[in-house]
Amino acid sequence: MNEEEIVKRLKDRFGDRIEAYVKRKRRIVVKIDRELIIDVSKFLFEELDFKFFSTITAVDFPDRFECIYHVSRHDGIMILLKARIPKNDPKIKSVTSIWPGADWHEREAYDLMGIIFEGHPNLKRIFLPEDFKGHPLRKDFKLQEASWF
Amino acid sequence: MKYKFEGYEIEVRDNELLLNLGPQHPSTHGLCRLVVKLEGEKVKEIIPIIGYLHRGVEKICENRTYLQIIPITDRMDYLSAMNNNFAYVTAVEELLGVKVPERAEYLRVIAAELNRIASHLLFIATFGMDIGSFSAFMYGFRDREMILDLLEEMSGARMLYSYMRIGGVKRDVKKEFFDRCIKVLDKLEERLKDYERFFLENELFINRTKGIGILKPEDAIKLGVTGPNLRASGVKYDIRRVDPYSVYESIDFEVITDSGCDSYARFMVRFKEIKESIKIVRQAIKQIPEGDIMARVPKVIRPPEGEVYSRVESPRGELGVYIYSDGKSDKPYRIKFRVPSFANLSAFPHFNKGLLLADLIVSFASIDIVLGDIDR
Numbered sequence: 001m002n003e004e005e006i007v008k009r010l011k012d013r014f015g016d017r018i019e020a021y022v023k024r025k026r027r028i029v030v031k032i033d034r035e036l037i038i039d040v041s042k043f044l045f046e047e048l049d050f051k052f053f054s055t056i057t058a059v060d061f062p063d064r065f066e067c068i069y070h071v072s073r074h075d076g077i078m079i080l081l082k083a084r085i086p087k088n089d090p091k092i093k094s095v096t097s098i099w100p101g102a103d104w105h106e107r108e109a110y111d112l113m114g115i116i117f118e119g120h121p122n123l124k125r126i127f128l129p130e131d132f133k134g135h136p137l138r139k140d141f142k143l144q145e146a147s148w149f
Numbered sequence: 150m151k152y153k154f155e156g157y158e159i160e161v162r163d164n165e166l167l168l169n170l171g172p173q174h175p176s177t178h179g180l181c182r183l184v185v186k187l188e189g190e191k192v193k194e195i196i197p198i199i200g201y202l203h204r205g206v207e208k209i210c211e212n213r214t215y216l217q218i219i220p221i222t223d224r225m226d227y228l229s230a231m232n233n234n235f236a237y238v239t240a241v242e243e244l245l246g247v248k249v250p251e252r253a254e255y256l257r258v259i260a261a262e263l264n265r266i267a268s269h270l271l272f273i274a275t276f277g278m279d280i281g282s283f284s285a286f287m288y289g290f291r292d293r294e295m296i297l298d299l300l301e302e303m304s305g306a307r308m309l310y311s312y313m314r315i316g317g318v319k320r321d322v323k324k325e326f327f328d329r330c331i332k333v334l335d336k337l338e339e340r341l342k343d344y345e346r347f348f349l350e351n352e353l354f355i356n357r358t359k360g361i362g363i364l365k366p367e368d369a370i371k372l373g374v375t376g377p378n379l380r381a382s383g384v385k386y387d388i389r390r391v392d393p394y395s396v397y398e399s400i401d402f403e404v405i406t407d408s409g410c411d412s413y414a415r416f417m418v419r420f421k422e423i424k425e426s427i428k429i430v431r432q433a434i435k436q437i438p439e440g441d442i443m444a445r446v447p448k449v450i451r452p453p454e455g456e457v458y459s460r461v462e463s464p465r466g467e468l469g470v471y472i473y474s475d476g477k478s479d480k481p482y483r484i485k486f487r488v489p490s491f492a493n494l495s496a497f498p499h500f501n502k503g504l505l506l507a508d509l510i511v512s513f514a515s516i517d518i519v520l521g522d523i524d525r
Contacts, residue, residue: 026392027458052386053373054460055487057471070458070469070487076391080458101373104495112207124156127200127524136208137483143212 003028003077006048013043023080031082034067034092040081041069041098049073053099056106058113060139065090065115071099085115094120112137154184155198164188168506172201178275179520181494183513190505195498202524210484215241215315215450218484223309225486226522228271231257231264231300232463234313236486239394240459240470241315244452247444253317254396255437259330260303260312261461262426262433266337267296268464269419269426272517273344276416279514280357285347292340295333302326315450317443327434334427341423348416358413362512364500365410372496376466376489377422378516380406381414388462399436402429412515419517451479465489465517486525490518 001009003022010020010030018040019031032040044050054070065085072078085092094117095102106117107126114135117123125132134141152159152167161167171182180201186194206225210218222237223230235257242249270293277285297307303322304312312319348354364374369382379386387404389397405421407414454476460469466489475482493516501512 051370052375054467054469055471055485055492057483057485059473059483068471070471072392074386074391076388078392078458080456099373100371100499101492101495104491105373108491127203129200130156136205141208143208 001048006077006079009048010040010043013047014040026077028077028079029082030079031084034083034085037081037083037095038093038098041095044071044079044081045098050079053101053105054078056102056109058109058115058137060113060137062139063087065113067092067109067115069095069102090114091116091118093118094123096120111135114138157184157196159184159186159194159196161186165193172198178514178518179523181518181520181523185506185509187506190507192502192504192506192509195501195509197494197497199494199520199523202520204525206486206525207484211481214479215452215481218481219313219315220309220311222486223311224521225488225525226463226465226468226490226519227308228519229264229268229464230308230310231260231312232461232468234310235261235395236459236461236463236468236470238313238315239461240457240472241450241452243457243459244455244472244474245315245446245450247316247446249317249444250441251396251438252321252440253442253444255433256303256318256322256442257313258395258397258400259430259433259437260300260310260318262429263296263300263330264310265464266423266426266430267293267300269423270296272419272464273348273416276514276517277348279510280354282354288340288344288347292337295337299326299330299333302329314443314446316446317441321442327437330430330434334430338424338427341420344420348420355413357508357511358416358515359409359411361412361508362501362504362515363410364496368500369496372499373492374466374496375492376462376464377405377418378415378466378493380404381418382410383408388460388467392460394459394461396433400429400432402432412511415515415517449479452476460487463489465519465522466493488522488525490520490522494518494523 007020023029050071050073052072057068059066067083069081106120109115111125150161166187168185172180182198184196222233226233270289274286274289301307304310364382366382366384369379383406385404385406402425405418407418452474456473458471460467469487471485472481473483
């Protein structure tokens with residue numbers, strides 16, 4: 001199965017609810033709304049054989065959050081699955097039931113960007129201490145000067 | 150009785166014991182804390198606690214220009230800084246659409262593979278240390294020093310190289326460098342025979358590592374394990390082959406796998422990878438053309454709006470860099486490093502339940518993590 005066939009399979013299955021295109025050799029971009037995340041993930045995992053979970057990148061845009069799931073196949077084709085998340089309600093369903101390897105990556109995105117993954121078995125901060133205030137990768141979190149002793 | 154720590158709450162019965170390993174335990178290779186629940190000497194539960202080396206690399210990078218980020222990438226996985234440089238510069242080059250001169254690509258491959266050898270030698274050293282063999286430690290560090298000398302000659306630094314630039318490499322090497330390089334590789338191949346005698350014909354070593362920490366192939370894929378750990382479970386998955394970058398397509402090498410799935414297999418894969426890397430460096434030296442080492446790149450790097458995910462095979466697995474550029478600024482809007490050790494450690498608690506405590510240390514050493522990489 002090559003890149004075009006994968007895009008076609010996705011479009012046949014989900015119609016105009018998703019936007020999918022080939023970016024370059026071995027890279028496909030798929031854009032969805034957050035409601036579809038479980039359906040699309042299951043389809044990718046079960047039907048299209050995307051078994052390797054690389055990571056989640058959470059991005060803070062001026063008008064929305066975006067979670068980018070990087071998943072790939074054994075032949076190196078990688079999908080950047082982008083889920084839009086509204087600014088005022090940063091929640092999305094967890095994909096740990098499909099890719100168990102997403103566990104820590106979701107915790108990281110929660111810790112640093114403040115996105116809440118519903119259904120995650122153990123959603124708590126991973127790098128920062130429990131009592132840390134705020135989520136540092138958000139754009140409204142400004143770097144502070146180091147204080148001198 | 151209930152114990153509470155770092156947001157975890159754990160129930161411990163009368164015949165069980167909660168033991169804290171680290172953060173400063175010598176077997177943790179950095180600052181990693183493992184909380185282990187024991188029944189007798191059997192491990193029942195493992196909770197890794199990380200974040201002691203968290204510097205916020207991604208946030209720092211958002212406030213630096215593209216060129217200023219290169220030294221920061223060195224400081225993530227400090228044992229394979231060349232590979233970190235490699236992943237980052239290939240990502241920015243793809244974003245800019247720069248074509249790198251072939252000589253620079255070969256120099257990069259030579260540097261990255263030498264670094265892989267150094268990193269695997271350090272693994273052998275510390276792995277030997279963790280199973281109680283101090284000689285292995287001396288062997289590994291002695292031979293790693295030869296490679297570091299070569300890398301120092303190339304880049305001017307022993308560990309944190311910052312050798313690669315966007316569009317090429319910092320400086321060319323002299324002609325004699327390749328002769329010296331071949332000499333060192335010859336010597337290293339001799340020494341590897343000693344290693345074989347020392348480890349692979351050593352009953353103590355085999356008994357300590359065979360059958361310890363079994364990671365089945367389907368679990369390894371499911372849990373996101375990559376690199377030598379995945380290949381030691383018999384899965385043939387190497388980024389250099391499945392998603393080729395640079396000039397790896399024109400180099401002939403084998404992807405090492407092992408069906409053992411245990412700590413011994415993970416050691417063997419790395420040991421054989423050293424030989425493969427030697428093979429790659431030899432070929433690269435043979436094939437390297439004359440020519441420029443830098444492409445024409447603007448002084449101020451301001452990529453057009455767009456995104457890129459570029460990945461390389463670091464000595465520990467898939468190292469990916471995601472960059473989103475908004476097209477207006479000379480700083481990345483968002484940069485994300487997908488580091489291999491992070492995923493490898495997250496899988497660790499799943500395949501080590503039921504081991505003896507002393508064997509847990511062996512299994513932990515065999516996944517070869519770097520905490521600077523995990524915490525970023």
